[in-house]
Amino acid sequence: MHSELETPVRVRFAPSPTGHPHLGNIRAALFNWLFARHHGGKFVLRIEDTDVARKVEGAVDTIVGSLRWLGLDWDEGPYFQSQRSATYRDIAHRLLQEGHTYSCYCSAERLEAMRQEQAKRKQPPRYDRRCRNLSQQERAQLEASGITPVVRFKTPHEGETTVHDLIHGAVAFKHATLDDFVLLKSDGYPTYHLANVIDDHLMAISHVLRGVEWLSSTPRHVLLYGALDWQPPLFAHLPMILGPDRAKLSKRHGAATIIDYQEQGYLPEAMVNFLALLGWSLDDHTELLTREELIEHFSLDRVGKTGAIFDKDKLEWMNGVYMRRLSLDEFVGRALPFLDRGLPESVQRPLDEGYVHQVMSLIQERARTLAEVPELTDFFFLDDVQYDTDLLLGKDLDTQSAINAITTTLHSLQGVAHWDASLLEAVLRPLAKELGLSTRAFFGLLRVAVTGRTAAPPLFQTMEVLGQEKCLRRLSAALQLLSGSS
RNA sequence: GGCGCAUUCGUCUAGAGGCCUAGGACACCUCCCUCUCAAGGAGGAGAUCACGGGUUCGAAUCCCGUAUGCGCUACCA
Numbered sequence: 191m192h193s194e195l196e197t198p199v200r201v202r203f204a205p206s207p208t209g210h211p212h213l214g215n216i217r218a219a220l221f222n223w224l225f226a227r228h229h230g231g232k233f234v235l236r237i238e239d240t241d242v243a244r245k246v247e248g249a250v251d252t253i254v255g256s257l258r259w260l261g262l263d264w265d266e267g268p269y270f271q272s273q274r275s276a277t278y279r280d281i282a283h284r285l286l287q288e289g290h291t292y293s294c295y296c297s298a299e300r301l302e303a304m305r306q307e308q309a310k311r312k313q314p315p316r317y318d319r320r321c322r323n324l325s326q327q328e329r330a331q332l333e334a335s336g337i338t339p340v341v342r343f344k345t346p347h348e349g350e351t352t353v354h355d356l357i358h359g360a361v362a363f364k365h366a367t368l369d370d371f372v373l374l375k376s377d378g379y380p381t382y383h384l385a386n387v388i389d390d391h392l393m394a395i396s397h398v399l400r401g402v403e404w405l406s407s408t409p410r411h412v413l414l415y416g417a418l419d420w421q422p423p424l425f426a427h428l429p430m431i432l433g434p435d436r437a438k439l440s441k442r443h444g445a446a447t448i449i450d451y452q453e454q455g456y457l458p459e460a461m462v463n464f465l466a467l468l469g470w471s472l473d474d475h476t477e478l479l480t481r482e483e484l485i486e487h488f489s490l491d492r493v494g495k496t497g498a499i500f501d502k503d504k505l506e507w508m509n510g511v512y513m514r515r516l517s518l519d520e521f522v523g524r525a526l527p528f529l530d531r532g533l534p535e536s537v538q539r540p541l542d543e544g545y546v547h548q549v550m551s552l553i554q555e556r557a558r559t560l561a562e563v564p565e566l567t568d569f570f571f572l573d574d575v576q577y578d579t580d581l582l583l584g585k586d587l588d589t590q591s592a593i594n595a596i597t598t599t600l601h602s603l604q605g606v607a608h609w610d611a612s613l614l615e616a617v618l619r620p621l622a623k624e625l626g627l628s629t630r631a632f633f634g635l636l637r638v639a640v641t642g643r644t645a646a647p648p649l650f651q652t653m654e655v656l657g658q659e660k661c662l663r664r665l666s667a668a669l670q671l672l673s674g675s676s
Numbered sequence: 677g678g679c680g681c682a683u684u685c686g687u688c689u690a691g692a693g694g695c696c697u698a699g700g701a702c703a704c705c706u707c708c709c710u711c712u713c714a715a716g717g718a719g720g721a722g723a724u725c726a727c728g729g730g731u732u733c734g735a736a737u738c739c740c741g742u743a744u745g746c747g748c749u750a751c752c753a
Contacts, residue, residue, distance in 0.1 A: 206753045241752055298751075305750090314678040315749065340751050358681070367679050367749090375751040382753050406680055406748040429682085436745065467688065467701090474690035475700045494689080497746070501687045504702040514715075556714045566713095615711095622711090633711035645713040 197396045199231025203257070203264070204386070204400075206238040207249035211256050212446040213500060214401060214431040214439050217465045221428060222399045223262040224466065224488040234393055235267035238386070240379045242272075256448040260458050261481070269393070271385050278380040281388055281418070282341055282373055290417040291373060293339035294321040295332040316369035317342070341374035343383075343414065351409040356397075356426035356490050363409040371410055383407065387414045395423050399490075402427040402497075403438070426490050429469045430497040439500065455528055455561030456505065460512040464505050468498045478511065510558040522550045525563045532564030537571045545570075548655045552647035570656065575642030575664060579671045582638050587631045593672045595625050595635055600665050609658040611650035618650070639668035 203219040205211050211219075226233035235257070237250055250268070257264065271278075285291045294317075296304075305315040322344065324332070332339070345368045352362045373384040380388070390398060405427045415422040433443035440446060451461060459481065466484050467477065470493050479487070513521065522543075529541060549570045550563075557563050569575050582592055602617055622632040633649050640661055646652055653661050 204753095208753065238753065244752060294751090301750085309677075312677045316678090342751095361680070363679070369749085372751050377751075379751090381751070386753090401747095402681065403747050404753090427681085430747075432746080434687095438747070464688095469688095471689055473700090477688095477701055496682055496689095498689090499687060501702065504688065507702055510715090553714090558714095619711090629711050631711090637712060643712090647713075649711055 198394075199226060199229040200234060200394050200396045201226050201231065201399055202234040202236050202267075202390070202393065202395050203262075204236040204238050204389075205253050206241065206244075206382075207246060207253065208241060208244040209246050209441075210249060210252045210447040210449065212439055212441075213448065213465070216256055216260070216448045217431055217468055218399065218401055218428055219257060219262055220260070220462065220465050221470070221488075221493070223264075224484055225397065225399060225490065226265075227485040228488045231396070232265040233263070234269070234395070235264040236269045236389060236393070237267075237271065238382065239270055239272045240382065240385050242377065242379065252447070252449060259448070259452055260462055266393075269389070271380070271389065274385075274389070275378060275380075277392070278374070278385055278388055279378070282380070282384065285343075285373070285417060286341065288417070289344070291341050291343050292322055292324075292370075293329070294342045294370075294372075295337045295339045296321060297337075314367070317371075319370055322370060338376040340372045340376050342370040343373050343410070343417070345370050345410075345413065351412050353405070353408045353412060353425060355405070355408075356424055357493055357495060358402075358405070358427060361405065361408075363406075368409060368413075383410050383414065387411050387418070387420075390423055391415070391418070391420045397424045397426060399426045399428060402430055426493070428493065429495055431468055432497045432499045434499060436497070436499065451505075453561070455559035455563070456509050457512045457516075457524070457560070460505070460509040463512070464508050468500065469494050478508070506558045513557060513560075514555050516554070518547065518551055518554065521554050522547055525550055525560050528560045528563050529567075532561070533568055533571055536573075537568075541571070545655075552651055552655065556647065569641045569643065569646070570652075574667065575640075577638060577642040581642075581644060582635055582668060582672060584631050584634055586628070587635060589672055591625070591627070592635055593669060595627060595632060596639065596665055596669050596672070598625060599636065600662065600669070603658070603662060603665070606658065609654060611648075611654040614650040614653050636665075640664050 201222040203222050205215050205219075223233050225231070235254075237253070239245060239250075254268070282291065286293075296317075301317070304318055308315045321339075321342070346365045348365060350362050350364045352360050354360055371383055372381050374380055389395075408425055408427075412422055431439050433439045433446075435443075448461070452458075462481060462484070463479055466479065466488070470488065472479065472487050472492065516524070526541070526546065529546065530539065533541075549567050553563065553566050557566055583589060587595075598621065599618070602621060603614075606613065606617065618633070618636070619629065622629045625632060634644065637646055637649050637652075638644060640649070640653060640656065656664075
């Protein structure tokens with residue numbers, strides 16, 4: 191075991207481009223990044239694209255895009271394992287010469303049949319090592335038949351390997367429960383086990399921080415390091431992020447990729463804060479931490495062991511907090527793309543920036559995500575508002591008094607010279623009294639008339655932003671509606 | 677089936693033998709503020725610390741079993 195003082199911290203995020211990175215992957219990336227930044231070390235990005243068949247087009251772009259969006263900058267890479275085949279072959283060759291591996295000619299069909307047989311007999315499915323002790327002659331024969339072999343590792347039959355995990359402590363695995371795993375596939379590409387060990391060593395990775403689903407294969411890696419006579423890195427297996435059903439998070443659980451959250455209007459800084467708290471905590475009360483605080487305090491010994499269900503409600507709350515903390519300009523800048531995309535077609539583009547500013551100042555503290563900004567504010571941008579006439583009438587407001595109230599309001603507002611919130615309030619509040627209506631009923635009526643909805647930003651400010659002309663027009667329209675229905 | 681890991685309020689978590697009649701946060705409920713909605717403030721409900729045995733004067737914390745969940749068990753990563 192080496193000390194942290196002598197070895198510079200180098201960690202890596204090594205996703206495979208077999209799909210878009212989901213929250214679990216990204217959380218692993220975040221922890222690696224935080225660990226690197228905390229220790230002043232390096233964060234390396236490596237793409238593990240050794241599975242040609244499962245490769246997904248565009249996945250690398252999403253990986254890069256996700257990291258960029260969250261601000262997880264890397265110091266080296268991306269390295270692509272698909273471009274390092276020669277290295278893996280060389281080292282596999284060395285392993286073969288040193289007697290740590292052997293070629294296996296078994297067909298997929300035979301392996302499948304073997305596994306079925308084992309399952310039937312309730313035996314653990316494991317390669318039966320048929321090719322491990324082939325005679326020279328048998329080997330030559332198989333070689334001549336044109337079969338391209340895979341290369342397997344000679345796992346010791348006896349003994350055990352103990353993995354020293356920084357989070358879980360010592361975990362022992364009996365060699366008898368491991369099988370002769372494949373190092374080189376018949377297509378010439380290495381398996382994860384080989385490529386991962388070689389690259390981590392060659393790239394001088396000091397700490398491997400990865401999901402706990404890798405814990406079971408770590409003894410194989412440790413065995414490989416031993417065979418190569420290399421010093422293994424330190425391991426830390428991170429707890430899993432679970433779906434609401436407590437199963438490993440996947441596409442089945444709906445929004446699982448980080449890009450989904452970007453589209454749903456979450457702020458990257460909120461996302462980082464939230465993800466950091468999934469499996470890590472500072473103390474018994476701190477929930478909100480800036481990126482700098484996260485870097486300053488992050489440590490492996492405060493990483494938990496238990497899988498965490500992703501709690502979207504809490505994310506929403508946290509996102510709201512971050513949205514409210516933004517300066518108005520900043521908020522407008524972030525909301526603009528969502529408005530552009532989310533507002534009805536009928537709204538004239540480009541949006542008037544000054545007007546957007548005024549509107550945004552009214553809903554900044556009300557929105558929990560950027561994606562809900564358009565629906566929260568569309569009435570500010572539309573020419574007319576549609577709503578159910580019934581909304582105008584409350585429990586203590588009949589049609590006649592509503593008509594009366596709006597008519598009076600229209601009169602009072604017609605001549606208002608300085609259309610601003612305080613003046614509107616100065617005019618309308620006394621009016622409620624005159625009309626014998628509660629402010630609740632009266633302002634509620636006006637709110638529906640002017641915005642088309644029962645929940646909106648404060649009435650007077652809303653009216654100020656909407657402007658005199660639009661307000662009067664909508665008030666008149668409400669009057670029409672009421673007259674028509676009576 | 678085998679191997680491994682995990683198990684504290686619905687959820688995220690604090691807790692590293694006495695500070696715990698278990699703390700915080702989200703969600704939920706009530707009240708206050710109030711023109712509605714948010715935000716904010718004050719309260720509330722919510723966990724026999726999976727269960728059973730030990731160890732100890734004393735256990736959520738240590739040990740051993742059991743149960744449950746999850747992961748791995750591929751020429752996937």
